[in-house]
Amino acid sequence: MILSRLWRGLAGLALVLVVAWAAAAAWTGALDLDHGAWAQNQGTVPGNVHGTSNDADFWRQIRRGMPGKVSIPNPQAGVLVQSQGDNWRAIRNGPVLFYGGILLLASLAAIALFFLIRGRIRIEGGRSGRTIPRFSLTERIIHWFVACTFILLGITGLFLLFGKHLLVPIIGKAAFGVIANASLQCHNLFGPLFIVGIVAMFLVYLRDNGFNMVDVRWALKGGVLNSGHTSSEKNNAGEKIWFWMAVLGGLSLSVSGLMMEFPWWPTLELLQWANIAHVVVALGLIAVAFGHIYIGTLGVEGALEGMTKGEVDVNWGLEHHDLWAEEVLAEIEASRTKRRSDGYVPGVQQGSPAE
């Protein structure tokens, strides 16, 4: 028993090590921030490269992506100009940046609006003073582990994405260079930890996040927006959707992120798409995460406790997750009756620790 647990722990440790090693190999091999961009003289075609051949033709071929010969193993390095790169840059710095920024602002605005209209959602019946267990210690630890890495990655990622436009005008290029450099290091450092976290999250949280008719009804009734009562299980449809977004989004971020950490593995074109996908998915998750954080803290009284202490007030449970809360209460009652029939139980109750 002890051994199997320890083995499982060690296996986890091994997973961390493997991912860390992979990241390290990639990082050291791939990241070299010290290259200054090669200066280009705009518009002029370097001439007389090959004596008799037509310089214009020669450069046209290169511009179209014709590979040359290189002596290093990576054949992609033979392509001097990969024109899709222009498209990638245009997409990344154009619509992605623009609409992405709008998305984040819209998310914050929606939250603010919701707060103004609905205010903090209180526990209607007040606190009962009795609590029931909501998230296990394992669930809580994994949640916060993912949260920590997500926040670190989110902040550094946003610096990398928007910094050039938002920060450079304020703090100047030199200072931004430092921040960008640091952000990239940080991003690469915590990425692998996030991958481990998100896989663990998927495994541990999966069982409470299957969809069924309750969720459909919940969603039709308007979920959190509805001020009346809507039945839900341990997780409501919104939370389940968030779980799947986080897991699928997280996995996609992981894959695209790993591609960028191992840039010699995908083709350049794939790499460009990976980058766009990484940015789009990340922005989507951050926008929703704003809402998640709001609901979990300020938005709904009594919600945070489930994730910190692991216990929520019975009334909170009955109001927000009635089907689940009733089930838990029934379980507690049943185990008490069982213990009573098993023999004398000293003390009145031995249910939850908060009693």
Next chain:
Amino acid sequence: MTAEKAVDAFLGQIDAAVASYLESCVHCGECAEACHFYEVTRDPKYTPTHKLKPMVRAYKRHKAPFSGLRRALGIAPSEVTLEELQEWSPLVYDACTMCARCTLVCPMGIDIATSIRKMREGMVAAGVAPQGLVEASERALEKGSPLGVTLKALKKQIADQEAETGIPVELDKKGADYMVILSAMEVLGFPEVIGALSRIFKQAGVSWTIPSAGFEGTNVGVQLGSRDIARELLARVVNAAETLEVKYVISPECGHAYSALKWEGPNLMGRPYKFEVVHILELLEQLRAEGRLRTKGKDGRRLTYHDPCQLVRRGGLAAQPRSLLHQVADGFVEMDNAGLGNYCCGGGGGVSSNERAEELRFKAFAKKKEQVDKLGGVEAMVTSCANCRNVLEEAVDEYHMDLEILGLTELLAEYLDDEAA
């Protein structure tokens, strides 16, 4: 005002060892995983290190390195209040048996049990010790025993045992090798132990006596946390032994009595004893090893051994009871964590004399029950502490368990080969 007394007493207890315990805690919470009170309630207030909090605060405010600087800057912990001490009284007295199990698991090796013992000095000074213990200590001071056992009562029990065994017991025999002291619980609840000792010692040819003054081994002063009371009670035993000029004092089947007499005692008296302290288990094992403890037949029941905390974790007696048990029992099985990691009965450290703690004490027994249940089919549990024995018997009743609780000395005596001399 009274809180100040407590603070003074806390500070008076601090030496380098205790200071290092109060300084080093990294708040990892591992100790909770070892404390039966936390394990059965899952209530974080029963985390061992948390029980020390007021003393830690007093220390950090007044005595720790940099405390002056902290006070000057206004960032020292606030003064300990009487309300706080009252709030902590149940944690310090009802929810700690000073069993030292938490120390096993603490990465910093913090000796919580010793620190709680010291902290209780301050609790007594503030007058927040539980009524049950205070009264027991008053009875001990007035009548000579925490349960109010008088010499008359002892003599009556001795006479009964003499009639039973046909062996006379000589009180106050000057120059005897061994002086036996007893715990109040033995005299009242398990007087057969006197008969058992008579028979064993007769067979082994041990010269022994019981003192008429200072026969009480239980030192409630140590449990309450009062050096003064502890010293006064201890002095009775020491005086008796030195007046009778015995070579050894036998600490009875009682855990805290052994700690008090053997380990804390000379320090309370401020001088070494003129005699040696042996625990009855040590002596019996010595007799067995020398071939002076001859037994006949064996107990065929499936039985296990409960280690009294003060004997195993704080006394160092783990091997002796086991080799003695093997001598007379066929079906001896060990619980999980037997020996050093064994669970407390739930009633040590004065908890069993403290009525306020009764419910919690019974709850805590659940850990012991778990250990026993896991073995399956255990018919009897042997132990070598009268207090454990009493606590276990009550708990077994409370839980409607079918489990006999036995004292080791009596079990041995049962199989004693009286013919062999």
Next chain:
Amino acid sequence: MTFLELTEGPLWYVAATVFVVGAAWRLLGILRFGRKPDLSVPRASAAGGAIGAVIRHSLPRHGFAERTAYHIIAGYMFHLGLFALLLFAAPHITFIHDRLLGVSWPALPRWGFIVVAEVAFAGLIMLWVRRICDPVMRQISDADDHAGTWLTFLAMLTGCLALQEGNDVLRGIHMLTVEVWMVYFPFSRLMHAFTFVLSRGYMGATYGRRGIAP
């Protein structure tokens, strides 16, 4: 004076002084309380017990390994990682050689540094997230616990950010956070890095002379 010169010069000396003097003061302050000689008759050696306890309490314990596996694993990941970074990161070795001891030893390769950093960070985050969501740790934690964790995190993080070694500002920021950490150290629970020897040792001595190895 540039930022880097400031942090590698005067500030470094201030921080190092506070660290050394403060830590020594605190340790001596504890030892100064002394201990009355124990008059009880010993069964075994106190010194042996003390040494044994210092070693034993670094190791998982039979009967408790399962219940405490999380802390053991995360604790080892963090502490071993931290020491490896501290002692075997190439810039640290250069610093120790040039500024402190004049000796040097082989450094971790760059990939090794990153593996170790990942492990150390994972361990530290694991320990901290448990602190915020385990009822027991919530009950006993105070501001110092969090401050110590965060400062350590920042010192490690800025170190990794400065890994590129091309940037003076990042190196300076790392120096600065480490200096803050060093100044905070003697006044905080970070001191457990030294006091563990005292608590384990005293406990081990107390019980060692009774012939027990708790």
